[in-house]
Amino acid sequence: MISNGPSVLVIVPAYNEEGAVGHVVKSVREVVGDTPIAVIDDGSQDATAEAAAAAGAEVFRLPHHLGLGGAVQTGYRFAFEQGFDRVVRVDGDGQHNPSDIPTLLKAMDEGGYDVVTGSRYLRPNHDPIQPLRRFGSWIFSWVLYPILGRRITDPTSGFVAVNRRALEVFSRSFPLEYPEIEALVVLKRKALSFHEVPTKMFPRYSGRSTIDTWTAMYYMVRVLLGVFVNVIKYERRYHTGQRG
């Protein structure tokens, strides 16, 4: 259970996850108790919203599909506007282990970090990981090293806890597609601190990933370009807060 203290919101971005999202909400509920859980239904064509609501989550239905980053940012925007102190993001496909949520929050409290991410590679004898994902993580770790000045073991991890300082940044500016890696560069640019903790990852609870080989290649190029753009990004538009 999460102890009393700063207010926490758990957000679950979900797109066509009717088979998994109910299980995710119930699993998270067992760990976080009365902590609110917000499922962001990213324009699903199936019964994701109904499954999430039936499991006891607050459901935010986007009028059309924005992409993962757009869904996650909806949760961040809502949390920031409602005054939440911390947000934990758990993906709606069931890959993240809710039992690790207190680990993320504890690391944030003890280390004073703005963002804490769960890394599947920091666990000793971690479960087998798809070669393509492992290769992608290795490439991005290598690319990010000179930018961040440190090694990130799991740059594609979406299992994240953020505090209010990071919420303020992300509620205004967050990458739309494949956001995790670009978000790390945003953190660096905004001088926010971050940390990785070992967490367990499961296979998808149901359904199958939409990322095939071609999508993975697009992902690599798209993210590399996004990282480059974030390194050279012009800041004025962000500071003026024109985007809501």
Next chain:
Amino acid sequence: MERIRVATAVFCVVLLLQIIRAVRREHIRVEYSMAWFGAAALLLVLSFSASVLDWLSRTLGIDDPSLVLVLIAGLLFLVTFFHASVQISDLKDNNIVLAQKVGILEWEVKRQASEIEGLGAAAGQPRRKAPGETRERRL
């Protein structure tokens, strides 16, 4: 007059007419038609200006003045497309913010409807169903 210049002039006239038709029927907003009007008009003027094309070809070191016309047309369209991409990106950013706010506001409306319904039930009034209500928990 070289055939390519005639063809360019004819194309520009057709393009100008098409832009005017689109603006009249509100298929394109006036502010977004400006770049296309400018590009088409400039090409039309150049296609009738042999001396300007000759000077440009000498300046740029291109043997055939007609190629200058093609080069300028290509550059103009690149600039126009880039301008359109900037506008599309801006619209997409605004669209994302709008979609997110719609999602949040819709949740807020349902929450308030549930609260009103709860108050009504507590006061013994007839039950009024909230539109599309599915939620069981509240923040």
